[in-house]
Amino acid sequence: MESHRSLTSLAHARIRDMVLSGELPPGSRIQIDALRKRLEIGASPVREALSILSSEQLVVRNEQRGFWAPEISAEDFGILLDTRCRVEALAFGDAIRHGGAEWEEQIVLLQYRLNSLNRTEKADAWEIAHRDFHRALISACPSTYLLNFCAQLYDLAVRYRNVASLAAYPERQVEDEHSQIAEAALARDAARAEHLLVDHYRKTGEFLYQQLAEREGAALKAG
Amino acid sequence: MESHRSLTSLAHARIRDMVLSGELPPGSRIQIDALRKRLEIGASPVREALSILSSEQLVVRNEQRGFWAPEISAEDFGILLDTRCRVEALAFGDAIRHGGAEWEEQIVLLQYRLNSLNRTEKADAWEIAHRDFHRALISACPSTYLLNFCAQLYDLAVRYRNVASLAAYPERQVEDEHSQIAEAALARDAARAEHLLVDHYRKTGEFLYQQLAEREGAALKAG
DNA sequence: CTCAATCAGAAAATCGATTTTTTTGGGCCG
C-alpha cells in the first residue's frame, strides 16, 4: 500500500485512478458527498483533490454546479495524440542531448522490467512499468515544465485507452518498438529516436481513434 | 471590478496576482492564516486556491508544511524561456494553419489596442492588452491542451519580468516586433511568423537573463 | 561540549455544521 502524507493527496490519487480507469465514466457527474462516503474521507480533502484534478484536466469543474468526468470524443483524442507526439518529441530530444550515465542505466533497467511482464497476464504491473519506461526516456529533459506537461498528457492518453475498453486490441509487437526507441536513444540519435517514438504513439493511437469514430457514428444513428 | 462566482476563484485570482506581481516575493512563505485575514476570506477557499495554484506551478506546496512562492534563478528562467519558445511556436503554427476570419480580425483589433497604449504610462492596461494580443495569436490552435500550457508559461514569464523589477529596461521597438509577427501570421507564413515570435521572446528574455545572472553572481560574492 | 530526546507553541489539515446556490417538481395562469 502506498502511504500518503495527507488525506488530500490520498483522495487525489484515488479519484485520479477512478477517472483514469473509467470507473467514473466520461460525462458522469462526480458528487462530493458520494465520494466522501465512498472514500471515507471528509468533504474538504475530497473537494481539494477535485480542484487539483480539474486544473490537471482530469476532471471538469462547473462553478457552483459541481464536478464531472470529462467527455471523450474521437476529435479530442486526435488532438490529444497529436499534442502529445509533438510535445514529447521535444522533451525526448532534450533528454537525449542532456542525459548522462544514470539516465542510460535507467532506460536499460526499465526496458528490461517492461519486457519481462506479460501485458495481459499482469496488466496492472505492466501499466506501471510502461509508464515508468516512458517517463525514464524523457527524464533527462532539463525542463520540469515540459516533463510535467508530458505526465499530464500521458494520463489523459491512458484514460482513453482504458475507457475505450477495446475488445480486441491488435497485437502489434510493442516490445520491439520499445526496444528500438530505447536503442536509438542510447545511441544518441535524436532524430531517429523522436521519429520512432512519435510513430509508436501514432500507431497505438490510430486503432483507438478508429474505434472512437465508429462508436460515434453508431451513436449518431441510434440517437 | 471583476465578479467571481465563488470565493475560491476570487482567492485564486487575488493570490495569483500577488505572486505574479512579486508582492509575494520568491522564496517567501505563504501562510493560510495570514492570507485569510488579508483577503477576508475563510481558510477553506484560500486553501483550495493555493492547491490549484500549486498545480499551476505558481506556488510551491510542501505537504504538511505549507506553501511558498517559487524561487527564481537565471537557470530556471532560461529553461522556462526555451520551453516557452518551442511550445508556443507549435501553437502558433497550428493557429496560422487553422485560423479563420474571426482569428484574423482579433489579431488586427488587439494589435491596434496594444499599440495605442503607452507601456510606461498605462502599465496595467498595457499588460492586459499585451497578454490578450499574444493569446489571440495562438487562439486558433485546436489543441486546448497546448493553449492551457502556453497560458501557464506566459504567467510564469510575466512573474519573472515583474519580480526582476528592472531599473532600466532597454527600449527596443517592441511595437515593430509585434507588428511584424502579426503581419507574418496574417500572411499565413508560419515559418517566418514562428521565427519572429521566438526571436521576440529571446530578445526580451536575454536582458532579463543577464540581470538575473549578474544578481546571482553578486549574491554569491556577498554571501 | 555535542547530540538526541522532549515538550510547548505554531501552523497545516481535517471535520462537522451552516449558509448559499442550484435544481426539481407541483400547481397556477394564460
Next chain:
DNA sequence: CGGCCCAAAAAAATCGATTTTCTGATTGAG
C-alpha cells in the same frame, strides 16, 4: 396544453472549531 413561478429538496460552498503534524528551543545524558 404549455410555459411560468414559487417552494421544497439537493448539492456545492463556506465557515469555525478541532485534531494532527511540524518547528524550534530546552534539557539531560554521554
